[in-house]
Amino acid sequence: MGRVWRATDEVLGRHVAAKQVLLAPELTAEERVRLIRRTRVEAEAAARLRHPGIVTVHDVVDHAGAPWIVMELLPGPSLGALIARQGRLEWPQAAALGAQVADALAHAHSAGIVHRDLKPDNILLDGDRAVLTDFGIARILDSVATLTSSRTVIGTPQYMPPEQLNGLQVEASGDLWSLGATLYAVVEGQPPHTGANLMAVITSILTHPLPPPAHAGALTEILTELLVRDAPLRPAATEVARRLRELNLGARNGSSADLRTQPDVDSEAPTVSAPARQLTRQPRVSEGPSITAPPSGLTGRRGTVSRRVVLGGALGAAALAGGLTALLKLEGSPSRHRSAGSSGSATPSSSTTPARHIKYLTLTDQTAAVHAVAFSPDGKTVATGSTDSTARLCDVATGKTITAFVSQDGGVIAVAFSPDGKTLATGDDKTLSLFDVTTGQSIVTFTGHAGLVYSVAFSPDGKTLASGSGDNTARLWDTSTGKTITTLAGHANSVYSIAFSPDGRTLATGSADTTAKLWDTATGKTLRTLAGHTNGVTSVTFSPDGRTLATGANDDTARLWNTSTGQSTATLANSAGVVFAVAFSPDGNTLATGNEGNSATLRDVATGKVTITLSGQANEVYAVSFSPDGKTLATGSLDGTTRLWDLTSG
Incomplete structure (x- = not known):
C-alpha cells in the first residue's frame, strides 16, 4: 500500500524522501477521493508536530489520482533493521532510545495526536537521534481496508495494544503499550508476544501473561507497567521519558549508551535512469514488489525519483518506511493553515452565496484533546472534558476558566450539567463523578463499569x-x-453515546456494534434497535419534541430516525468524513455535527442540506453543543481547543 523513493528537490537543492500511497485498483472514483481526503486530514493534523524526534514533512502532491508525501530524508537505518543486523541492545541503550521516543510521543499526545502503529521499523536512527515516523499511516490504511471491505489487521500485531486488537478506540495509552513492546524487543531481540501465525499472536497478547524479560535489567519495572492490558494503568509518555532518562543517566556511571550507527547499506539506493532497470537488494525483513522505473510525470521540476526502499507489510498491510508527519500544498502554493482569530471560516452549501465570517472565542486552557462540551442551563458557562485529566468550567462571555476538576482516573471523556445547573457529571476510566459547580467539591463517585465511560447524561428531573x-x-x-x-x-460492543428523551421515559444508546437502541427507562427493556449504519455509532441525540433521534457514525453519515417506528427517515452523507458528534438546536430546525475533517457542520433538518460549515480548528471535532438560546455552538477538538461560535454573527 505504499512505496518510498529517494528524490531530489531541484528547486531547493535537497534530497528528500517521497512516499507514494498506493490505492487499491478496485476503488471507485468516489472512494479514491475519500481516501485522498483521509490522507490529507491525517497529515494536516500531524503537520503541527515540530519536534526533533519526529520526521519533518515538507510537501504533498496529488499525482495520477494518488497522494505523494514529500518528507525529510534520513540516511540511517530503522531500529528494526539495526536489531535484525546486530541483535538485541543493552538496556542502557534501550533506555536512551526510549526516552527520545517517549518525548516525541508526549509532544504528539499533547496535540491530541496518536500514532497507532509504533514499532521498531517506524523509528529511524540518525546518529544519536531517534526519530519517529509514520504518524497517521495506520488510520489511512484503516480507511483502505474499510473501503475495500478487507478484514486485514492494519498494523503490526506484535506491537498492537490489546484494545486495538479488540476493535476499540486507540488512545494515547495505546502508543505506550506499543513503546513497551518495542523496548522489550530491543533488549530481548524479539517482541513480548509471538506465535506461529496471526491468531496465535493475537491470542497471546489478549490472554497470555507477559513473558518475563531476561535482559531488561533496570527496565523491567517500566516495561511491566507499559505492557499491562488495562490501558488507563499505563504511565503517560512524559513520565516514561523522565524515568528512562533517569535510568540512562544512572547507567552512565558504568558504560554510556551510544545510539550512533553507520548509515544503512540500503538507505542510498541507486538512481533510476533510462533505460529503466530493475532494482534489487538482499531481503531484510519483508519484501514488497520490485520497481522497474519511477512513475512518469514525477521527473522535471521536482527532480528525478529513485527507489529508496519498498517494504511489504505483515498480513498484507504495508509497513511504510519514511515518515508521515505533515501534509502541505505542493506546486508552490501557500500553506492553508490559519491562526486562530476573531472570525472563522463559515462556508455555505451554495457556492454562489458569499462566505460568512462567524465570530468565535477560543478556549485554550486544556492541554490535550477535548472530548466533551456542554452548556449550563442558563447558558453562561460551558463545561469541557479533556484527556489532560481535567474538566473545566469556563465563562462563556470571557472564555476564562472558572473551575477545574481533576480526575484521578485518567482523561475526562464525558461531561453533563444537571437540569438545575448546580451539579456537573464527568465520566472517565470506569467511574462517574458528580461535582458541586459552586464549590468544586466532589459529591459522589459511581463505580461499577468495567471500561471507559464514554458518555453521561442527566434525566430531565x-x-x-x-x-x-x-x-x-x-x-x-x-x-x-x-x-x-x-x-x-x-449491545455487542462499546456504548459510545447515550441520551435521554425530553420526557425522560426513553434512553437512546449508540454503539460500536453499528446500532442504536431505544430503552424503556422504567423497565430497562429494549424498545427498538435502529440498524442501518455500516460502522460504529458515535453519537445520539433526541430532537426537542422527542419524535426524532439523530445518530452520527464512523461510516461518514448522520441519520435521522422516527422514534415511534424505529425507521430511518433520512441519511445525511458527510463530505467531511466520520461524524463524531450530533446535536439539535433548541428549536429543532438545525442539526450540528462534529466531523473528522476538522470542522463542524450545520444542516437544515427539514431538507438535510448543509447551511454552514465551521472550520478552523486544527484537528477532528469530537464534541458539539448548542447554547440554550441556540445562538452559540461549542465545538471541542482533538487539537486541545474549544471554540464558541456566535451563530448570530456574519
Whole structure:
C-alpha cells in the first residue's frame, strides 16, 4: 500500500524522501477521493508536530489520482533493521532510545495526536537521534481496508495494544503499550508476544501473561507497567521519558549508551535512469514488489525519483518506511493553515452565496484533546472534558476558566450539567463523578463499569444519571445514592453515546456494534434497535419534541430516525468524513455535527442540506453543543481547543 523513493528537490537543492500511497485498483472514483481526503486530514493534523524526534514533512502532491508525501530524508537505518543486523541492545541503550521516543510521543499526545502503529521499523536512527515516523499511516490504511471491505489487521500485531486488537478506540495509552513492546524487543531481540501465525499472536497478547524479560535489567519495572492490558494503568509518555532518562543517566556511571550507527547499506539506493532497470537488494525483513522505473510525470521540476526502499507489510498491510508527519500544498502554493482569530471560516452549501465570517472565542486552557462540551442551563458557562485529566468550567462571555476538576482516573471523556445547573457529571476510566459547580467539591463517585465511560447524561428531573461504557453496557444510576438502578445490556460492543428523551421515559444508546437502541427507562427493556449504519455509532441525540433521534457514525453519515417506528427517515452523507458528534438546536430546525475533517457542520433538518460549515480548528471535532438560546455552538477538538461560535454573527 505504499512505496518510498529517494528524490531530489531541484528547486531547493535537497534530497528528500517521497512516499507514494498506493490505492487499491478496485476503488471507485468516489472512494479514491475519500481516501485522498483521509490522507490529507491525517497529515494536516500531524503537520503541527515540530519536534526533533519526529520526521519533518515538507510537501504533498496529488499525482495520477494518488497522494505523494514529500518528507525529510534520513540516511540511517530503522531500529528494526539495526536489531535484525546486530541483535538485541543493552538496556542502557534501550533506555536512551526510549526516552527520545517517549518525548516525541508526549509532544504528539499533547496535540491530541496518536500514532497507532509504533514499532521498531517506524523509528529511524540518525546518529544519536531517534526519530519517529509514520504518524497517521495506520488510520489511512484503516480507511483502505474499510473501503475495500478487507478484514486485514492494519498494523503490526506484535506491537498492537490489546484494545486495538479488540476493535476499540486507540488512545494515547495505546502508543505506550506499543513503546513497551518495542523496548522489550530491543533488549530481548524479539517482541513480548509471538506465535506461529496471526491468531496465535493475537491470542497471546489478549490472554497470555507477559513473558518475563531476561535482559531488561533496570527496565523491567517500566516495561511491566507499559505492557499491562488495562490501558488507563499505563504511565503517560512524559513520565516514561523522565524515568528512562533517569535510568540512562544512572547507567552512565558504568558504560554510556551510544545510539550512533553507520548509515544503512540500503538507505542510498541507486538512481533510476533510462533505460529503466530493475532494482534489487538482499531481503531484510519483508519484501514488497520490485520497481522497474519511477512513475512518469514525477521527473522535471521536482527532480528525478529513485527507489529508496519498498517494504511489504505483515498480513498484507504495508509497513511504510519514511515518515508521515505533515501534509502541505505542493506546486508552490501557500500553506492553508490559519491562526486562530476573531472570525472563522463559515462556508455555505451554495457556492454562489458569499462566505460568512462567524465570530468565535477560543478556549485554550486544556492541554490535550477535548472530548466533551456542554452548556449550563442558563447558558453562561460551558463545561469541557479533556484527556489532560481535567474538566473545566469556563465563562462563556470571557472564555476564562472558572473551575477545574481533576480526575484521578485518567482523561475526562464525558461531561453533563444537571437540569438545575448546580451539579456537573464527568465520566472517565470506569467511574462517574458528580461535582458541586459552586464549590468544586466532589459529591459522589459511581463505580461499577468495567471500561471507559464514554458518555453521561442527566434525566430531565435530575434524579437519574445515565452512562455508556466500553464494557458494552449502559447504566442508570440514582444521583442521590450513587447506586446502580439498572444495567442495560444488549449491545455487542462499546456504548459510545447515550441520551435521554425530553420526557425522560426513553434512553437512546449508540454503539460500536453499528446500532442504536431505544430503552424503556422504567423497565430497562429494549424498545427498538435502529440498524442501518455500516460502522460504529458515535453519537445520539433526541430532537426537542422527542419524535426524532439523530445518530452520527464512523461510516461518514448522520441519520435521522422516527422514534415511534424505529425507521430511518433520512441519511445525511458527510463530505467531511466520520461524524463524531450530533446535536439539535433548541428549536429543532438545525442539526450540528462534529466531523473528522476538522470542522463542524450545520444542516437544515427539514431538507438535510448543509447551511454552514465551521472550520478552523486544527484537528477532528469530537464534541458539539448548542447554547440554550441556540445562538452559540461549542465545538471541542482533538487539537486541545474549544471554540464558541456566535451563530448570530456574519
